[in-house]
Amino acid sequence: MITDQGLVLACSAIGAGIAMIAGIGPGIGQGIAAGYGASAVGRNPGARGSIMSTMLLGQAVAETTGLYGFAVAIILLFANPLLGRL
Amino acid sequence: MGTERFAGEISIGVNGVLRYKLFGQEVFLTTTHIGMTLITLTLLIAALLVNRAVRRADWRKQPGRFLNGAEMLVEAVDRFTLGNMGTEHGGAFANYIGTLFLxxxxxxxxxxxxxxxxxxxxGVTLALGLLTFFLIHYNGIRYQKAKHVTKLFRPFFLAPIQIIGEIAVPLSLSLRLFGNVLSGTVLIALVYGLLPRVLLLVLPAFLHAYLDVFSGAVQTYVFCMLTMVFVAQTFDRRDETL
Structure with a gap:
């Protein structure tokens, strides 16, 4: 016998897992940025400092979408808004 | 975040330590308050020590190691700020950026x-994001006057998107910092909760080194950098050093 609350909690756990699929995008994006950064350093080793800072900045911005997914997952797990609707 | 407990003694949320009443409301003294108070006290004591060292400095003698370190830090912050915001207006922001950085x-x-x-x-990161938001618009109105508002309506039909874009700046800034630090906290708490006692002596050190020190430093750099970039955008376009 599945209670209403149990069903909501189970679906929230699955939803949190699905929300973390958002981590794929930033991973690919950061990898591309790091690859181009490495090739830029290889072409122009003198500009290592500014390439590094530009790369880190771009990676941090690319990471934001993944963190939105993370925020959704954390909310579903620890501050579930759906349980109040029962 | 609530005050849930996770896996026995491991907790990842903000925990209330002391409960008290204020104007009829029940308020908690949380772990955030304690951490911020300790950090502020550390910074205050460091600032007082540096102030004392600076005041006692004798220009005829070589500066000591402590004074040299403090000077290097201040010079690094100045160079960082002036390099990103231009030499004309950047100097006014070096104090804020330095404080934010520390x-x-x-x-x-x-x-x-x-x-x-x-x-x-x-709560903490949203406050920092809102500070950046007000800095952007205060400086925008100060340097570009009415153009700062009218440029939102340049292609008129895109105005809603531009306004949402302006509002998204503090949200994405604060969520980025919050999400990164929270994900580190959650990961470390999970590892502490799951591992047997013996491994706990070795393994978390690497996690702390990566998630707390490296990721924390990168996020600090990114927050300061983005604040500088956003504020520097509002300066007059004639400033060619940008």
Whole structure:
């Protein structure tokens, strides 16, 4: 016998897992940025400092979408808004 | 975040330590308050020590190691700010950026010292994001006057998107910092909760080194950098050093 609350909690756990699929995008994006950064350093080793800072900045911005997914997952797990609707 | 307990004694949320009443409301003294107070006290004591060293400095003698370190830090912050915001207006922001840098650095690394990072509380990061938001628009109106508002309506039908874009700046800034620090906190708490006692002596050190120190430093750098970039955008376009 599945209670209403149990069903909501189970679906929230699955939803949190699905929300973390958002981590794929930033991973690919950061990898591309790091690859181009490495090739830029290889072409122009003198500009290592500014390439590094530009790369880190771009990676941090690319990471934001993944963190939105993370925020959704954390909310579903620890501050579930759906349980109040029962 | 609530005050849930996770896996026995491991907790990842903000925990209330002391409960008291204020104007009829029940308020908690949370781990965030304690961490921020400790960090602020650390910074204050460091500032007083530096002030004392600077005042006692004798220009005829070589400066000591402490004074040299402090000077290097100040010069690094000045160079960082002036390099990103231009030499004309950048100097006015060096103090704010330096303070932000020191505070964020210490609070992101608080996990190493056994505290819960204050930046893993959305209240703290949202306040920092809103500070950036007000800095952007205060300086925008100061340097570009009415153009700062009218440029939102340049292609008129795109105005709603531009306004949402302006509002998204503090949200994405604060969520980025919060999410990064919180994900580190959650990961470390899970590892502490799952591993047997023996492994706990070795393994978390690497996690702390990566998630607290490295990731914390990168996020500090990114927050300061983005604040500078956004504020520098509002300066007059004639400033060619940007």
């Amino acid at each position: 505070f964020l650095m210490l609070s992101n690394m608080a996990g190493v010292f056994g505290l819960r990072s204050p930046t893993a509380d959305y």
